[in-house]
Amino acid sequence: MATTTVIFDAYGTLFDVAAPAREAASAPGGEALAEVWEDLARLWRDKQLDYTWLRAAAGRHADFRTVTEESLDWTLASLGLEEPGLRATLLGLYDRLAAFPEVPDVLAALKARGLATGILSNGTPQMLASAVEAAGIGGHLDAVLSAEDAGIYKPAAAVYALVGRHFGCAPVEVLFVSSNGWDAAAASGYGFTSVWVNRAGAPRERLWAAPEHELTDLTPLPEIA
Structure with missing residues (x-):
């Protein structure tokens, strides 16, 4: 799919x-x-x-x-x-974290292809809203989802389930992107196709699942999606 x-x-x-x-x-x-x-x-x-x-x-x-x-x-x-x-x-x-330089162009490219985009984070809704506003990327996002709605943090499956609940999509339709190796692995185990943005050149986590893709930054992501 x-x-x-x-x-x-x-x-x-x-x-x-x-x-x-x-x-x-x-x-x-x-x-x-x-x-x-x-x-x-x-x-x-x-x-x-x-x-x-x-x-x-x-x-x-x-x-x-x-x-x-x-x-x-x-x-x-x-x-x-x-x-x-x-x-x-x-x-x-x-509260006003800088976005990495490639972020706006990557998000714009994904939206131009007709894909839905969103954030799924441990951050509170208020923290995430502040960061999104400061980075000026709100126009490229369809949703900002917080683990607070699940009452537990990633990598609990209840957090990843928030995506399907909001977007009405099956896990196999989701490309999940994280710089945390454990997060990318757990998302893959949940059923998403995951991308690990390995900015630090770290070794892969030894967990129950593994990400399908590995990048050094977000620039090539539209080619994968």
Whole structure:
């Protein structure tokens, strides 16, 4: 069955999650952060994902804004960063994440082919709306779906099921795109055709399923769809 719907993860796939740390480090007064901003970006993201999985496993759901704040607090403490206002600055920047350069053209190309497009993310509706608006890509998206509607985080099947519920499509009609290897693998196991955008050149995850395609960025995606 042909692809009718292309669904994207948000953070790390469409939006650059390292941007807040990088921007804060380059701003006036960011000298202390400049030495460790890459560590901060990596630890913040890793802990953010850890907390989603731990909360899902324990049945202790909290929304992604809370998880994002808690993981940032842990990261700042682990790096000994206590500069006044840094936490608020980083969280504010996270609300208006930059999109990767190729994103607008790729989305436009998919829409030009008559495909439905959307986001499926752990982010809250408010966080996602803010990022989409800041990146100026709302006109290229038919839906922005949040795991909050399932009450659990990816890779739970209930989250992937939100796509079919909204678009009325079968899993085999969906091309799912994520920069997270575990997410792309789990989506493939759910029944989507998945694309792993391996921006970091990481090895494949050893999980119960594997993505059908692997790219280094989104540029070739319209040829796959």
